Structure formats: C-alpha cells, structure tokens
Amino acid sequence: MLEQLDPVILARAQFAFTVSFHFIFPAFSIGLASYLMVLEGLWLKTGEGVYANLYRYWLKIFAVAFGMGVVSGLVMSYQFGTNWSVFSAKAGPVIGPLMAYEVLTAFFLEAGFLGVMLFGISKVGKGLHFFATCMVALGTLISATWIIAVNSWMQTPAGFAINAKGQFVPAGSWLTIIFNPSFPYRLVHTVIAAYLTTAFVVGAVGAWHLLKDRANPGARKMFSMAMWMAALVAPIQILAGDAHGLNTLEHQPAKVLAMEGDYQPSPDGAPLILFGLPSNEEARVHYEVSIPHVGSLILKHDPFAPLPGLTDFPRDQWPPVPIVFWSFRIMVAIGFAMLGLGLWSLFARFRGWLYDWSWLHRAAVLMGPAGFVAVIAGWVTTEVGRQPFTVYGLLRTDESHSPLAAPAIAASLLAFVLVYFTAFGAGTYYLLRLMGKPPERGETEPPNVPHRAAGITPAATVALPVPAEK
Numbered sequence: 001m002l003e004q005l006d007p008v009i010l011a012r013a014q015f016a017f018t019v020s021f022h023f024i025f026p027a028f029s030i031g032l033a034s035y036l037m038v039l040e041g042l043w044l045k046t047g048e049g050v051y052a053n054l055y056r057y058w059l060k061i062f063a064v065a066f067g068m069g070v071v072s073g074l075v076m077s078y079q080f081g082t083n084w085s086v087f088s089a090k091a092g093p094v095i096g097p098l099m100a101y102e103v104l105t106a107f108f109l110e111a112g113f114l115g116v117m118l119f120g121i122s123k124v125g126k127g128l129h130f131f132a133t134c135m136v137a138l139g140t141l142i143s144a145t146w147i148i149a150v151n152s153w154m155q156t157p158a159g160f161a162i163n164a165k166g167q168f169v170p171a172g173s174w175l176t177i178i179f180n181p182s183f184p185y186r187l188v189h190t191v192i193a194a195y196l197t198t199a200f201v202v203g204a205v206g207a208w209h210l211l212k213d214r215a216n217p218g219a220r221k222m223f224s225m226a227m228w229m230a231a232l233v234a235p236i237q238i239l240a241g242d243a244h245g246l247n248t249l250e251h252q253p254a255k256v257l258a259m260e261g262d263y264q265p266s267p268d269g270a271p272l273i274l275f276g277l278p279s280n281e282e283a284r285v286h287y288e289v290s291i292p293h294v295g296s297l298i299l300k301h302d303p304f305a306p307l308p309g310l311t312d313f314p315r316d317q318w319p320p321v322p323i324v325f326w327s328f329r330i331m332v333a334i335g336f337a338m339l340g341l342g343l344w345s346l347f348a349r350f351r352g353w354l355y356d357w358s359w360l361h362r363a364a365v366l367m368g369p370a371g372f373v374a375v376i377a378g379w380v381t382t383e384v385g386r387q388p389f390t391v392y393g394l395l396r397t398d399e400s401h402s403p404l405a406a407p408a409i410a411a412s413l414l415a416f417v418l419v420y421f422t423a424f425g426a427g428t429y430y431l432l433r434l435m436g437k438p439p440e441r442g443e444t445e446p447p448n449v450p451h452r453a454a455g456i457t458p459a460a461t462v463a464l465p466v467p468a469e470k
Helices: 007-046 049-082 085-119 126-155 174-178 183-212 217-251 253-260 294-300 321-351 358-366 370-386 406-436
Strands: 160-162 168-170 272-279 284-291 389-391
Touching: 007 049, 007 126, 007 183, 007 370, 007 406, 049 085, 049 217, 049 406, 085 126, 085 168, 085 174, 085 389, 126 174, 126 183, 126 370, 183 217, 183 321, 183 358, 183 370, 183 406, 217 253, 217 294, 217 321, 217 358, 253 294, 253 321, 253 370, 272 294, 272 321, 321 358, 321 370
Parallel strands: none
Antiparallel strands: 160 168, 272 284
8 A cells, every 4th residue: 555655745745744843943943042142131231130030041941942953953954865865966066065054154153152051151251151142143043044045046046057967066156056036035034933933932921921920020021022022023024025925926926826826817917815715626716705906916016917827837837726825824814913913012012001911911822833833834835835846947846856665755754753743742841841930030149150241240230040940
C-alpha cells in the first residue's frame, strides 16, 4: 500500500511538517530577543526594578524557546540532502553559501553571547551584559536576513546563470542574488510578524496575570508594552503586507491570483472575493461572496484597472488555489483582529481602563497564539503559492526530489511526527508552566554583582537578579 503513495507528496509533507514546527520558535525568539534588549535598556536608563524582574522572567522563556528553535532547525538542512538532493545539486552553488553565511555570522554571534546573556550578570558589568543582550538580538535579525534571502531567491531568482550541468551558479555580484526583487518586502513583513507574534504572547501572559491580580506591577508593565506594540505596529504590518502584495503581483502573478481566487480575467476591474469554495477543476469559485472592483482597488490602487486571471496561464503552472485562497484569508483575518485589539487597548488606555477591563484581558489571552497561526498561514500562502516550482518558473518541484521510494519517506515522516510531538510538546508544556507563574513583585540582590557600567552606581539602580529559576 505504501508503494502506491506519491514520494513527492510525502517529501513535501515531511518538509512542511518540520518547517512549520521550526518556524514557530524563530518567530517567537526574534521578537523576544529584541524585547529583552528593550527591557534591559530601560532598566539601565531608569533604574526601575520592574524592568529587571521582567527581564529575568522572559529570559528563562527565551532560553527554552531559542534551544527548541536550534534543535528543530538542524533537521531542515539534512532534508535538502535526503529528500531534495536534485534541488540541492542544482541550486546549491547559490543557496549553499547564503546558508553558510547565516551560520558564520548570525549563529556564531548568538552562540557566542548567549552564555554571557544567560549566566553572566554576576560575573560581568551591566554594560557588557547589556552589550551581550544586544548582540543576541542582532544575531536573530541577521539570521532572519540570510534565511529570507535564500527563500526570496527561490521566489524571485536573480543574479544567476545556468551552467552546462544545469546548475544555478552566481553571475556577477552576490548583492544581486541577496537583494533579489522580493527580498526587502519579505524581510520587513517577516520581521514585523515576529515582533507582533511576540507582542501578543507577552500581552496574553500579562493579561492572564492581570485577571488574577490587577495590582501586579510586572503584569501591568508587560501588558501595557505589548498593547502599545499591537496598536502601533499592526497598522504598519498591514501597509507592509500591501506593498509585499504589489511586489508579488509583479513577479509572481499566478500566486496573487490564487490568493484572490481570480480564475477569470477582469478587463473592467476585479472584484474582491471575500469567501467561497475555489475549484481548480472547474476554474471558478463556488458560492462566492464578493465586492465589485475592490480587488483591483487593492492590487492596482485603481478600481477599474484590468487584471489577468489564472486561465491566462498554463494550467500545469497553477498552484493549489483552495489552500492558498484560505491560508491567505486566515492570515489577513488575524492581522485585522490584531489591529482591532490594538485599537481597543488604545480606547481603554485613554479612558483609564487598561488594567481593569477584564473583557479586554480575556480577548488578549485569546489572541495569545494568534501570531503563530498567522505566520504559519503566511508561510503556507507564500510556499504553496509558489508551486509547482521550487525555483519559481525555472525548476519544478516534481523534478527536485531525491530518487527515494515512498515507504522510506513515509517511515521517516512518521518518526518525525512522533519525536516532534513528544519532544516539542514537552518543551511547549514547560514554556506554558513558566508563563503561568506571575512575575515577581520585589527585587533580590545577587551576590557579588560588579557595577562596572559607566555612569551607573549601586546606589542609583537595583541590581539585575540572576536569571535562574527559584
């Protein structure tokens, strides 16, 4: 029975499963590293102990999430060689160096300063410890930059030539490869998504503890900071998503048409299809609910601008429209829900109800996982929308896989499912346990803390506690 399964489908399912698990942790750790940098910076600037307590609180959570992200990411590189060896052989001269640069710059930077960040507060001065925190935050952003450069090149390849062996090789400047047409838009969109994901987790934890104790200063501070992030950054993300969509329409029109469900061309302006059941076989959306001309208004900023349809492209180049159609709507719906919660928090803040409105706190708790769902839905949209290609328009997915039998891939997929749910399920449970504990109210002075930061004296500040769980 296993022999009858499609090995390409199994290989794609395995990669999708492992990368979905992995993507959750960097989406959290990128934003959390920057949040820790802000917390420690505010503590050094103001001397307020609440920031030191929150730093210690979230540092433990960051350490666990960062470790889980590293472990889950190791699997990804191996799959290029096991399940996608043809892709690796053909695209390796381009993507291989980019992934190596990520290790040599970002990972070494993170690993080098993570130990100081976690265990160095009693051994180094405050200035050096803050520098270590900044370097870890910078490392997460550099890592995201290289990985997005790799994926963006696969979406909008540039700066390459194809040699006699059929390999993609660099041609000219590496800057053309790195700064390919979709790279800036995708990087901004992804990093902002990571920040919003973290903000809503922080906001949910703060709201959870406010529901139990509205006077807890740590819960009040983290909730306030998270809601400022939601109110100010969610609108920016919507604008960044719009710019990214216009760029995608220019370079990957079939993907955008699949997102919109536009099978047929619209010479007088495309409608915005809100809901419906797309069918690739019939090239139509059943039971559609649409608004005339709004699709062209969004994509062309002109309600009467003509738009092509998927029928203008060869059918064997269509992505699976139902998946892309619905994953895109999930992402957009969550984005507007984030904006709604941010605006709600602004209203509560200006009315003086931010820490007392229990329904706002319940909504924030409910929205805690929303960022993770949104980033996975966005990943599904962009990756499934690229199909049927691994390198868009140049290398098809069914030509990229390794010559493996279906039973071998199915066995490894089953092993991944069992191990991932066991190991990362336990890790996630531990993270939730850490988040379930309220932030401390008071400060404890760690022994023998050196005060070496310029302009900072023991009398002026409260010493940052050791980041160890009591």
